[in-house]
Amino acid sequence: MSTDSTKLAFNDGWQYAPAPESTDHIQIDDHYGLFINGEFVAPEIDRYFESINPATEKPLSNIALASEKDVDRAVKAARKAYTGVWSKMSGADRGKYLFRIARIMQERAREFATIESLDGGKPIRESRDIDIPLAAAHFFYYAGWADKLEYAFPARTPVSLGVVGQIIPWNFPLLMAAWKIAPALACGNTVVLKPAETTSLTAMKLAEVFRDAGLPPGVVNIVTGAGPTGAAIVNHLDVNKVAFTGSTEVGKIIQRSLAGTDKKYTLELGGKAANIIFADAAIDEAVEGIVNGIFFNQGHVCCAGSRLLVQESVADEVVRKLRDRMETLIIGDPLDKNTDIGAINSAGQLETIESYLSIGQAEGAEMYQSDCSVPDQGYWCRPTIFTGVSQSNRIVQEEIFGPVLAIQTFRTLEEGLTKANNTPYGLSGGVWTDKGSKVFKMTQKIRAGVIWANTFNKFDPTSPFGGYKESGVGREGGMHGLGAYLKLEA
Ligand code: NAP
Ligand code: MG
Numbered sequence: 001m002s003t004d005s006t007k008l009a010f011n012d013g014w015q016y017a018p019a020p021e022s023t024d025h026i027q028i029d030d031h032y033g034l035f036i037n038g039e040f041v042a043p044e045i046d047r048y049f050e051s052i053n054p055a056t057e058k059p060l061s062n063i064a065l066a067s068e069k070d071v072d073r074a075v076k077a078a079r080k081a082y083t084g085v086w087s088k089m090s091g092a093d094r095g096k097y098l099f100r101i102a103r104i105m106q107e108r109a110r111e112f113a114t115i116e117s118l119d120g121g122k123p124i125r126e127s128r129d130i131d132i133p134l135a136a137a138h139f140f141y142y143a144g145w146a147d148k149l150e151y152a153f154p155a156r157t158p159v160s161l162g163v164v165g166q167i168i169p170w171n172f173p174l175l176m177a178a179w180k181i182a183p184a185l186a187c188g189n190t191v192v193l194k195p196a197e198t199t200s201l202t203a204m205k206l207a208e209v210f211r212d213a214g215l216p217p218g219v220v221n222i223v224t225g226a227g228p229t230g231a232a233i234v235n236h237l238d239v240n241k242v243a244f245t246g247s248t249e250v251g252k253i254i255q256r257s258l259a260g261t262d263k264k265y266t267l268e269l270g271g272k273a274a275n276i277i278f279a280d281a282a283i284d285e286a287v288e289g290i291v292n293g294i295f296f297n298q299g300h301v302c303c304a305g306s307r308l309l310v311q312e313s314v315a316d317e318v319v320r321k322l323r324d325r326m327e328t329l330i331i332g333d334p335l336d337k338n339t340d341i342g343a344i345n346s347a348g349q350l351e352t353i354e355s356y357l358s359i360g361q362a363e364g365a366e367m368y369q370s371d372c373s374v375p376d377q378g379y380w381c382r383p384t385i386f387t388g389v390s391q392s393n394r395i396v397q398e399e400i401f402g403p404v405l406a407i408q409t410f411r412t413l414e415e416g417l418t419k420a421n422n423t424p425y426g427l428s429g430g431v432w433t434d435k436g437s438k439v440f441k442m443t444q445k446i447r448a449g450v451i452w453a454n455t456f457n458k459f460d461p462t463s464p465f466g467g468y469k470e471s472g473v474g475r476e477g478g479m480h481g482l483g484a485y486l487k488l489e490a
Contacts, residue, residue, distance in 0.1 A: 016330070016338040018333070018336055018338070019336055019337040019338055020333060020335045020336050020337070021113075021114055021117070021124045021128075021335045021336075021337065022114075023114060023118070023335070025110065025111060025114070026111050026114050026115055026118075028060055028061050028115065028118075028201065029061060030061060030062060031048060031061065031062045031063075031064075032061060032062070032063050032064060032200070032201075032204045032224070033064050034064050034066055034070055034074070034221075034222065034223050034224060035204070035207035035210075035211075035220075035221060035222040035223075036070070036073050036074045036077050036218075036221045036223070037073075037077035037080075037081075037217045037218045037221065038210075038211060038215075038216070038217025038218060039211075039217070040204075040207070042064070043064040043065060043066055043067065043070050044067055044069045044070050044073075045065075045067055047064070047065040047067075048062040048063060048064055048065060049062065049063055049065055049197065049226075050062055050063075051063050051119055051198065051199070051200060051201055052198075053118050053119065053121075053378075054120070054121040054198075054343040054344060054345055054346060054378060054379050055118075055121055055333060055334050055335075055342065055343040055375070055377075055378040055379075056377050056378055057377055057378055057379075060118060060119060060201065061201060063197075063200045063201075063204075063224045064224050064225075065224070065225045065226070065229070066194075066223040066224060066225040066229045066232075067225075067229075067232075068228075068232040070223055070225075070229075071192065071223055071229060071232040071233055071236060072232075072236065074192045074221035074223050075163055075165075075192055075221075075233075075236050075238050075239060076238075077217070077218035077221050078163040078190040078191060078192050078218055078219075078221055079162070079163050079190070079238055080218055081190045081216055081217065081218030081219045082160075082162055082163055082189070082190040082218075085216045085218075085219070086185075086188060086189075086190050086216065086219050087160055087162075087188055089188075090147065091146040091147030091148070091149060091186075091188075092146070092147040094146040094147075094185060094186060094188065095143045095144065095145075095146035095147050095186070096143075097185070097213060097214075097215050098139050098140075098142060098143030098146060098182060098185060098186060099139070099140065099143040100213040100214070101139050101209055101210065101213045101215070102136045102137075102139035102140045102143060104209045104212055104213055105132070105135060105136040105139065105178075105206075105209055106133075106136050108205070108209070109128070109132045109133070109136070110128070111205070112127075112132045112135075112174060112202055112205060113127040113128040113131070113132045114127075114335065115201050115202055115205060116131055116132065116173060116174055116199075116201075116202050117334040117335055117342065118201075118334070118335065119173070119198075119199050119200075119201040119202065120170060120171075120173055120198070120199045120345055121298070121334050121342045121343030121344060121345050121378075121379070122297050122298070122300075122334055122342045123297075123334050123336075123339040123340065123341070123342040124334060124335050124336070124337055124339070125337060125339070126296070126297055126342075130175075130459075131172055131173075131174055131175045132174060132175075134175050134178075134459055134461070135174045135175045135177070135178035135179075136178070137460075137461050138175075138178040138179055138182045138183075138461045139178060139182045140461075141182070141461035141462060142182035142183045142185070142186035142461070142481075143182075143186065145183075145186050145479075145482060146185075146186040146187075149186075149187065149482065149486070152479050152482050153482075153483070153486075153488050156488040156489065156490065157488070157489040157490070158187070158482075158486040158487070158488055158489075159486060159487045159488075159489055160187050160188030160189045160485070160486060160487075161187075161189050161240040161241045161264060161485060161486065161487060162189060162190075162240035162241070163189065163190055163191075163192065163238060163239050163240055163241075164184045164189045164190070164191050164192070164239070164240065164241045164242075164243060164485065165191075165192050165193075165194075165233035165234060165236065165239040165241070165242045165243070166180040166181070166184070166191060166192070166193040166194070166233075166242075166243045166244075167193075167194045167230045167233060167234070167242070167243075167244045167245070167246065167254075168180060168193065168194070168195055168196060168245050168246070169196050169245055169246045169247075169302075170195075170196035170197075170198045170199040170300075170345050170346075171297065171300040171301060171302070171345070171401075172297075173195060173196065173199035173200075173201075173202050173203065174202040174203070174205075174206060176245055177193060177195065177202070177203050177206055178206075179245075179461075179476060179477070180193065180243050180245070180476075181193060181206075181220055182461075183476070183481045183482060183484070183485050184243070184485050185219065185220070186482070186485075187482055187485035187486050189240075189241070189485055190218060190219050190220070190221075191219070191220045191221065192221045192222075192223060192233055192239070193220065193221070193222050193223070194222075194223050194224065194225060194229055194230050194233055195222070195224060196246075197224075197225070197226050198345055198346045199345070200224045203222050203224070204222070204224075206222070207220070207222050227250070230244075230250075231253075231257070234254050234257055234258065235257055239263060240263060240264065241263055241264040241265065241266075241484075241485070242254065242258060242263055242264075242265045242266075243265070243266045243476070243484070244265070244266070244267050244268070245267075245268040245269075245302075246268075246269065247269065247270055247399075248269040248270040248399075248424075248425075248470045248471070251267045251269040251472065254267065255267065255473070264484075265473065265474070266466070266472070266473060266474030266475075266476060266484045267472045267473045267474065268302070268465070268466060268467065268471075268472045268474075268476060269302070269427075269467060269470060269471050269472040270302060270399040270401075270425060270427070270470065270471060271302045271303050271304070271306075271399060271425045271426075271427030271428055271467065271471050272306055272307060272396075272397065272398070272399050272423045272424075272425040272427075273293075273303055273304060273305050273306060273307065273425075273427060273428040273429050273430065273448065274305070274307045274308075274309050274419070274420035274429050274430070274446075275289065275290055275293050275294075275305030275307065275308050275309070275429070275430040275432070275456060276309045276310075276410075276416050276420055276429070276430060276431050276432065276442065277290075277308070277309070277310045277311060277314065277318060277432045278311050278413075278416075278431075278432060278433040278434075278435075278438060279311040279313045279314045280433055280434040280435060281314075281432035281433050281434060281454070282432070282434070282454070283314060283317060283318060283321065284321065285432075285454070286318065286432040286454075287318065287321045287322050287325055288325075289305075289430065289432060289454070289455060289456045290305060290308055290318075290322055290405070290456075291322070291325055291326070291329070292456050292457055293305025293306075293430060293456040293457055294306055294308075294383075294403060294404070294405045295326075295329060295340065295341055295383050295403045296457055297342075298341055298342060298343070298344055298345070298381065298402060298403050299400070299401060299402045299403040299404060300344075300345060300349075300401055300402070301457065302427055302428075302471075303427050303428035303450060303457065304401075304457075305405075305428075305429075305430050305456055305457075306399070306400060306404065306405060306406065307396060307405070307406050307407075307408065307420075307423075308385075308405055308406070308407045308408070309408050309409070309410050309416050309419055309420060310407065310408075310409055310410075311409070311410060311411070311416070312409045312410065312411050315407075315409045319385075319387060319407065322385065323368060323370075323385070326370040326383045326385070327370050327371060327372070329341055329370060329372065329383055330372065331370075331372050331374055331380060331382060331383075332374065332375055332380075333375070341383060341403060343378050343379050343380060344379040344380060344381050344402065345379070346379065347379055349379070349401065349402070350379040350380075350381060350402075352400070352401070352402070353381050353400055353401070353402030353403075353404060354381070356394070356395055356398070356400045356402070356404060357384065357404065359394050359395060360386045360389070360393070360394075360395040360404075360406070363389070363393045363394065363395065364388065365386040365387065365388050365389040365393065365395065365406070366386065366387050366388045367384060367385075367386055368384070368385050368386075368387070369382040369383065369384045370382050370383045381402050381403055381404075382403075383403045384402075384403060384404045384405070385404075385405045385406075385407055386404070386405065386406045386407060387407045389406045389407065389408055390408075391408070391419060391422055393406070396408070396423070397423050397424070399425070413438065413441065413442070416442075417442065417445050417446065420442075420446050421445075421446060421447050424469055424470040425467070425469060425470055425471045426447045426448045426449065426467055426468030426469040426470075426471050427448055427449055427450070427466075427467040427468075427471035427472070428448050428449065428450040428451065428452070429442075429446045429448045429450075429451045429452070430451065430452045430453075430455075430456045431443065431446075431451065431452070431453050431454075432453075432454055433453075433454075439453045439454075447468045447469065448467070448468060448471075449464075449465060449466045449467050449468060449471065449472075449475070450463075450465055460477075461477060461478070462477075462478050462479075463477055463478050464476070464477045464478040464479075464480035464481060465477040465478075466480075
């Protein structure tokens with residue numbers, strides 16, 4: 001069988017020589033304070049938590065744990081910068097700062113990519129080729145809008161909101177920070193941002209960029225910490241808008257605490273996207289799309305193609321080719337340029353994923369994992385697929401956020417569509433077919449914010465992003481993303 005021959009060729013034959021990115025060009029401090037009013041300051045109470053490298057379980061640095069008082073200091077600095085400087089500055093001048101930030105990020109791209117992979121576990125190829133260039137691209141893109149806001153909203157007067165609180169997750173740490181900060185600043189707001197607990201390091205490096213770019217003190221403040229630090233931002237009375245990206249569970253808590261206030265909000269939450277392969281699709285390309293859709297970034301992607309819906313007549317072929325391809329994926333050192341699948345971000349996330357592997361098997365699905373070896377230290381999950389699953393199974397309905405794919409089949413377009421829409425989520429989806437008409441039909445009827453045709457997981461700052469149903473509220477990115485940071489007056 002071809003699966004076995006591939007295994008033989010890869011596992012018993014030659015291997016790539018290790019090609020690790022060096023770490024001698026980066027500097028990680030032993031302790032990081034909070035970035036408030038343009039400087040790094042100690043937290044009010046002397047409390048720090050460790051950030052570890054999930055590939056080795058070794059500590060990288062100690063990060064300040066911000067209290068409610070620290071959040072208040074940050075909001076006050078943001079308010080002062082808003083009234084005193086930023087809201088008075090012309091759009092053209094705000095744009096100059098954003099361009100400068102983007103250029104410094106590009107100059108420091110190698111350092112950022114290395115730290116992102118060390119701290120978060122993602123393969124260096126991804127942080128180098130996707131996360132960091134896209135983060136800089138968001139600053140470039142929104143820099144261009146800063147002096148053109150009135151053209152984005154004809155016959156309306158766009159007015160900034162004030163102080164914006166932003167809370168982000170660990171799966172794309174720097175990219176999420178850029179995605180949130182760039183449009184907020186372009187629209188004339190000031191910011192208090194909290195990165196995720198396990199991945200604060202590139203946010204601290206980004207703070208250095210703001211300082212080096214000469215951004216006026218207080219325009220962006222970064223407070224590190226855990227859930228309660230995030231909650232203190234959400235509940236602060238002088239915050240005008242909350243932008244949150246994270247789990248649906250925390251999104252609901254935030255939505256409840258904002259109900260009845262006049263704070264604006266956007267919520268970018270979880271997903272359970274269907275990748276739909278029709279029999280007339282280019283199968284080999286579709287298999288690459290499936291691999292990219294779910295194994296990319298260890299499946300730590302809100303819009304991951306975590307469900308595969310494949311038309312029955314090609315299901316055997318697709319699954320066979322997918323298993324062959326899985327055998328060639330290299331899992332291991334995130335800093336190695338050959339690595340396809342890096343480390344799971346934290347012990348807690350690995351536990352969640354493993355609990356779903358047990359749930360899937362207990363539900364009667366058949367599990368298949370690739371045969372590759374994994375390092376002894378660190379948090380790892382081999383690429384995994386489940387076949388023989390049914391629509392009501394938890395592994396089909398719930399977000400796993402790991403390299404785990406649930407595979408189902410369908411016969412007609414309508415059946416594929418019904419199954420695709422039958423989850424509480426609606427963030428993204430993918431359609432693979434040779435027929436343009438099928439693409440249009442499916443994309444109109446799949447209830448999801450982003451749908452890719454004959455590709456998957458492609459991102460661009462010019463394109464809006466956001467969810468239907470439990471995947472969120474509002475849109476970020478592109479011109480739509482400006483509206484989320486403005487009041488439009490007549
Ligand atoms: P999470 O647990 O919801 O955490 C997200 C952020 O919120 C973190 O900074 C977290 O701090 C903070 N937080 C936790 N409890 C809070 C509270 N009560 N009030 C305010 N903030 C609070 O999500 P995650 O595990 O980091 O990220 C994975 C989730 O994000 C997945 O569900 C994924 O689908 C979703 N996601 C969505 C998108 C999108 O665009 N739709 C993009 C990326 C990820 P700690 O880190 O200290 O817990
Ligand atoms: Mg870490």
